[in-house]
Amino acid sequence: KAGVTQTPRYLIKTRGQQVTLSCSPISGHRSVSWYQQTPGQGLQFLFEYFSETQRNKGNFPGRFSGRQFSNSRSEMNVSTLELGDSALYLCASSHGSVGATDTQYFGPGTRLTVL
Amino acid sequence: AQTVTQSQPEMSVQEAETVTLSCTYDTSESNYYLFWYKQPPSRQMILVIRQEAYKQQNATENRFSVNFQKAAKSFSLKISDSQLGDTAMYFCARHTGANSKLTFGKGITLSVRP
Numbered sequence: 001k002a003g004v005t006q007t008p009r010y011l012i013k014t015r016g017q018q019v020t021l022s023c024s025p026i027s028g029h030r031s032v033s034w035y036q037q038t039p040g041q042g043l044q045f046l047f048e049y050f051s052e053t054q055r056n057k058g059n060f061p062g063r064f065s066g067r068q069f070s071n072s073r074s075e076m077n078v079s080t081l082e083l084g085d086s087a088l089y090l091c092a093s094s095h096g097s098v099g100a101t102d103t104q105y106f107g108p109g110t111r112l113t114v115l
Numbered sequence: 116a117q118t119v120t121q122s123q124p125e126m127s128v129q130e131a132e133t134v135t136l137s138c139t140y141d142t143s144e145s146n147y148y149l150f151w152y153k154q155p156p157s158r159q160m161i162l163v164i165r166q167e168a169y170k171q172q173n174a175t176e177n178r179f180s181v182n183f184q185k186a187a188k189s190f191s192l193k194i195s196d197s198q199l200g201d202t203a204m205y206f207c208a209r210h211t212g213a214n215s216k217l218t219f220g221k222g223i224t225l226s227v228r229p
Binding site for chain 2: 031033050055092094111
């Protein structure tokens with residue numbers, strides 16, 4: 001079974017621009033979660049989508065948004081980029097069952113650099 | 116705040132020896148799951164092992180095993196017969212049954228010396 005894929009792997013943007021990251025989950029997985037990883041803050045949860053609906057949300061400003069399509073693929077958008085948005089963005093997929101063991105499997109990440 | 120704490124920022128071990136990585140967590144949930152993930156220099160986050168809180172038996176995956184002490188809220192990872200490929204950052208994470216959010220510790224950098 002193919003793993004979680006993320007595109008692009010690397011991005012360089014300038015302040016004020018916007019960016020869209022894409023994540024394709026493992027076949028059969030309906031939940032996609034996004035995490036931001038930085039040296040200072042570590043791994044922080046952004047949001048989770050399940051069946052095209054945002055089910056959970058972390059503590060990030062509204063500039064960070066996402067969506068999920070009917071095939072479970074997900075996109076994350078960051079508008080009006082700031083220098084502090086430079087990070088590794090990780091996507092994870094799972095079956096999405098609530099109240100049961102639900103292991104998240106991660107993609108290789110997208111490295112975003114904001115200049 | 117319900118946190119996950121990894122107090123050791125880095126450790127080093129000789130190849131073929133055993134090393135234990137520590138993790139403590141805080142939760143008010145009764146139904147939760149604990150994980151260790153490995154992140155090598157490639158930055159790919161790889162699942163190492165998982166433990167369901169309701170199971171008393173410690174999880175084992177080949178050379179990796181955990182010591183789960185529920186009352187003490189402790190979840191340590193033991194790596195036996197360490198290999199050079201085990202060199203990576205290791206993250207402890209908690210997941211509750213109520214939602215799909217993983218809460219991670221700060222991670223520990225493990226170096227395996229030849």
